[in-house]
Amino acid sequence: MTTFNKTEVFKRVLVDYFQAGGGRVSWELDPHFMDPGPYIFTLQVSTNHGEPGTWAAVGDPVEDGVYVIDPVQRQYTIRTRVVYRIELTTPSYVYYSPIAQVYGLLTERQWLLARAIVRKLLLQVTRPTLNTLPGKLLKRKLNGTACSCIDEYTGATLNTSHITCYGTGIVGGYWQAVDTNLLDTAIDGSHVKVENNKGTIDEQVLKGKFAGLPMLETRDIWVSDSSDIRYFIHSIKHVSEMNQVPIVTEVELRPIPAGDVIYSFPLT
């Protein structure tokens, strides 16, 4: 069994100010972390480099979330003193993430450039134009309580139609839906055809761009608000990245057939 130090459960924590309304702190858990759920995340802030005794909770705890927005401006000077961390409470233990600085992994100049790039893209993504698709992102759970449908030898699910884990093998299947608009850049043609070893298939590919964070992974799901069609994120390319912080992400999405269990996942 893998054991974790308290800070190792978080793969990385990022802080960004890319969107209006405050700073966003997003995180990614280590894929091997398998504590049973539910996961309660609490954002904590320290105004002095994480000095003991300076940590204070920000807002309400979030259950099964992927990011938290801190609406309060905390940085007034040039010197960066404000740092964040995430407190993760599971039924087994309480974990803390490493300290994340307000600028994340970016230098100030990089951050300013990143903000300009994202702002430009967000202008396109948030405006109701022909090629902007409002939707929601469902991040696939990689951690949590193993579902009863998993194969005891491989750990993968034996039932991809299972309503408890939505075919992921982890109870709950996906984290809470978060609003994420897609800038639709290209739609390949659709043609219902018969392929030799696949039977009848209807392969469509939708290409688009997402702005900034949260970080995407293949097999996450994007749901179109207008049609409720759900798409697998099939491939990801960070077309703009600075110091490993994704600024603009280009994705290839593929629609999931209507009978799939993922259509039962509640979005609210």
Add this chain to the structure above:
Amino acid sequence: MADESSSPESGWLDFDFSEDLINICNNGNRRLLITGLLRKFLITYFSDDDHFEATALAGRVWRDDPSSPLLIESALTWTPKIAGKRPAILIKAGELKLETPTIGGMQQVTAAGTAEFMKMVTGNHLILVITPTEPETEALAAEAYRAIVQCEALLRRNLNLLRVRVTGVSAPQLSEEYNQMVVVGFGLEYGWSDNWSIEYDTEVLTTITLL
């Protein structure tokens, strides 16, 4: 489990061969008939989870509607209503080989002068099991091929075939679809003999006399 007293063929798997036999009697053995027969057999098997050996597959029964949790279909059938549905068991017809085991294909000439002919026909079908994960594909494939293996003798006898056998199970392969799929295929080989006779109205000409 069906009530054993309900009919002589009731038991673990109730499979009605009567229509297939009528088809064979009317049309002879055909490759499409084998495709349909395999689909019918797999549908019968996967329609009731009492048939399943693997308890993990409980509830994964085939239903005759688009919301069925399992697709069983000929691989080359155009089914737009349920395009891309997974998990799926697809049946793909393979090559037929016709062999002539005797000189001129003739088996014998009867006392009445009727010539009887015969061709040996061997063919194969590939059954593909496709799901998004390896364990699910392996479990479904094992269930399907073991069902056929256990009924090989029954199928051979009732359909008057000379050979029915599962020849092998492929390694799991990845296939790119809307999600990454895992495919396992297994081959089924079968054979029959086609027999027919010719009654000649006239004798073969041996002498020609020019006047």
